[in-house]
Amino acid sequence: MQVPAPIAYERATSLSNAIELLSRHGPESRIIAGGHSLLPMMKLRLARPEVVIDINDLAELDYIRANSDHLQIGAMVRHASLMNSDIANRYFPIFREAETVIADPIVRNRGTVGGSLCQADPAEDLAAVFAALKASVVITGNNGSRTVPISSFHIGPYMTVVEPDELLTEVIVPLRTHVGSAYEKVERRAGDWGIASVGAMIVLNSGQISEAGIGLAAVRADHFRAVEAESFLLGKQPTADVIAQAALIASENCQPVADQRGPEDYKRHLVKELTTRALNRAIDKAREEGT
Amino acid sequence: MTDLQTKPEGVGFGRVSRKEDARFVRGKGNYLDDIALPNMLYGAVLRSPYAHARIKSIDTAAAQAHPKVKAVITGQILESLNLAWIPSLSHDVIAVLATDKVRYQGQEVAFVIAEDRYSARDALELIDVDYELLPPVVDAKRALDPDAPVIRDDIEGKKDNYIFDWGSGNEEATEAAFKKADIVVEQEMLYPRVHPAPMETCGAIADMDPISGKLTIYCTTQAPHAHRTLYALVAGLPEHKLRVISPDIGGGFGNKVGIYPGYVLAVVGSIVTKRPVKWMEDRSENLMSTSFARDYHMKGKIAATKDGKILGLRVDVLADHGAFNNTAQPSKFPAGFFHVFSGSYDLEAAYCSVRGVYTNKAPGGVAYACSFRVTEAVYAVERMVDRLALELDIDPAELRMKNLLKPEQFPYTSPTGWEYDSGEYPRALELAMKISGYQELRKEQAEKRRRGELMGIGISFFTETVGAGPKKHMDILGLGMADGCEVRVHPTGKAVVRLSVQTQGQGHETTFAQIVSEVTGIPVADVEVVHGDTDNTPFGLGTYGSRSTPVSGAAAAVASKRIVEKAKLIAAAMLECSPDDLEWESGRWHIKGDPTAGKTISEIAFAAHSTQELPQGMEGHLDASCVYDPPNLTFPFGAYICVVDVDPGTGKVTVRRFIAVDDCGPRINPMIVEGQIHGGLADGVGMALMEQIAFDEDGNCLGGSLMDYLLPTALECPSWETGETVTPSPHHPLGLKGVGESATVGSPPAVVNAVLDALKPFGVKHADMPLTPAQVWRAMQGRPMRTDLAIQ
């Protein structure tokens, strides 16, 4: 049995209480949500917070709702809830597609949307999903809330703009019409982190691409995004050639490193292959929506 | 041979529910970490972060000052007790705690004993070790380079990393076969280092009673008696004051055969502190430091006529044994049973050579359901036969059928001297082809290829070599590989059977009751199986190499037969007739021609304990025992067919179907046999597609957690399709052959052959396991990777 270093434990009763506890215990305290990233790191003693602040009682952060413009996802929404959410998947089927290949049912039953984004693992699938959807996140602290676009949320592997006395409280996804989204991932085995993952969102306007989002995970793309491939697609007809070209650009829009999941050349190849697949499926869905 | 007469319900062989499951499914198993003795302390091991480094100093003062720490043990302290080094099972020594150098990442450096496991773990961080880094030997192929650092400078005069050379077969005859052949195909291949990864990791509780001097060791061991004797031999402890108890064991697969430093440290800890000490390793410790398996770099060469008659086979192996030669196998066989590598085929000549080398990696070698390296042997020959089929453009099933040994050739003496006991090989392959619809599959494949889809069909035919072994050939540290068994029938006709072997999940509590029941007619439910406690069971070498049924199962059958024979004499006395007038029916002796006049085994058992006058010279009670020295090994076999689909864009392999026809002789409990096969097949899929322990250039282990060392899940496994043929062993008293490792041995080449068959349109001839998506894609590009080193 792997055992963590000694810790103190606090159980937050509300969002304001959680913020207060964070301020009181300082930078050596850590939020624990699903615990599926934090606990393994503590057991391996790669992370050694002095205090963990448990936010699992914060039902106020567990919601998925849509207004006329936005989908709002609370930080404490579990992977399993997002996977099974009719509202979220009605607008963006990419959620279900991504969630079915994130970890395993045990992890999905506990792991949270907020925890996934704040963990900021370079292979985190939801980071690629929200990058493709051009989401924003709401961060709350002593001085109230601020909203940050996902494209400036991550500042490096395992690093985000969330300050030690702040919490991520919500993710906001703008709603669109004539939109299609899809997720593609190759893993060595079910439940493994991706070798490469690609999320795509396409908005079609009179047969032309009016908005494109391409999120990449596990291949060290800046902010989990293939920006140049996205811009390339804008205003174009989604022909096979255009898609192939965008996929090629995406595969050059990242800096994958060799590890036991695969060598660099294979990962780049995968980005190209999976971008093609994800774009094709997103385009098909956008067309279906349009009719 | 099995008695096929009709038996009452609940007696003998058949699909009986497993007795042990009553407790396992309720969560009432009793595993090592469930045991808590009064006053128990906990130990934790400090391990080397480096693959190769000299220890300049160890400062334990801060750890000792921890309020809950009771003792800190270092190599220096062990040296003073003469326990720093202990003999390995392969004519070498292993370090219990490093004294001079650390030789692999994860090697034991110090041991902390504390009031609780948390404090023990915390105190590890208070130990300060000053290391001087040395260059490591990572690539086995460079271990014998003249400038390679010498790992084992503890051995006097050692100037290189060489361990042994060993060969088997007739080299000249093999070369002659190559000369006259129309075609010779060569292939290099690696059977990568894999790990047994049992669900329960290894651990021990040592409890030295300071008054009686009795040392009880609760331990995750597959071989409790062998452990007891080894402790006695190594540490000079009096053997009658040693008791080894194996509680429920959560999987072994060979990982729990040897004695690990942690066990010895728990013993030392208990002697030092005069309290029970528990040591239980964590998952990473298990993966990084305990016995691995395989790691054979093989060069194969196969010769044939142009119409596909195989003439000769040669395999030269470079074996990576890690930092200590600690493989567990019969003493005279440094490469285990690898020389059974001519497999299931009728060839003129065969020769193999094996060279063992040291590297800066964890020691071990023979572990993981491999039947002492039959796994590597089967992989080598089955890959070579497929390579030959590819070059000759002959269907691999047809090529196998043409060369399989014929039933009339048994008993068959192989080119390297094995005597295969029995086999009907073509029948098994025909059945597998029939179940799979082989010809249809080939048609489907041809159509798919036209459409650019990648589908592969892989075959493997294996001959297992299990039940070690005859005392005249086989021993472990001088201990013959015979096993004892005692059967005792109580006055009311219920029985207890005591075994030397140790289940790790195979279901001995059920199958051994069935063996006794089959022979004596006592219902399975009325036979209690006792095992796992050296004070209460007869001596024997334990469970590994699929030896329980062939050796200990034979002992149980013979002892049971002795019971039946004694019962006959007692029945004759009771019926006042001559024993010759009696006839046996399951569970009862009756007078020939008059089935109404008879005595059941229960009646006889009661009489044996009663005032009944027994035949002249016979003592009372109805007990018997047997020490079984097997006359030969048994040779189970099987034909496996795997069907895969490969995604040409990503290289991802999906195992769509797997057909396994196994012949292990008569089946004691077909349900348990199928369970063993299902598990072994899953294992084979894992090894072929995802399991690997590679090392980076600094010697860091890249498979140290279950996020890195991937085991297959239900999602990677198809619904297994099994089939059966029955060819009894002529020398086992019930014709049984053993099946524990058949599927692990037989399945990897079927999966690999299937994947490579799918990649045929790309001109791919070979790629090493594991065939991860990256490896498959690289193979399609003509650039397969080495899988023992870090991916660059």
Ligand SMILES: Cc1cc2nc3c(=O)[nH]c(=O)nc-3n(C[C@H](O)[C@H](O)[C@H](O)COP(=O)(O)OP(=O)(O)OC[C@H]3O[C@@H](n4cnc5c(N)ncnc54)[C@H](O)[C@@H]3O)c2cc1C
């Ligand atoms: C076996 C396994 C396989 C996995 N496979 C995948 C996979 O394939 N793909 C994938 O994307 N993920 C995978 N994961 C990760 C999984 O998605 C985790 O659940 C997720 O990364 C973290 O969510 P959590 O709620 O468990 O976070 P926790 O572990 O509780 O926290 C993670 C980090 O986020 C911080 N944090 C949590 N919530 C907040 C908040 N609201 N505000 C500020 N900081 C916060 C914590 O302080 C901590 O630093 C896997 C995990 C496991 C154990």
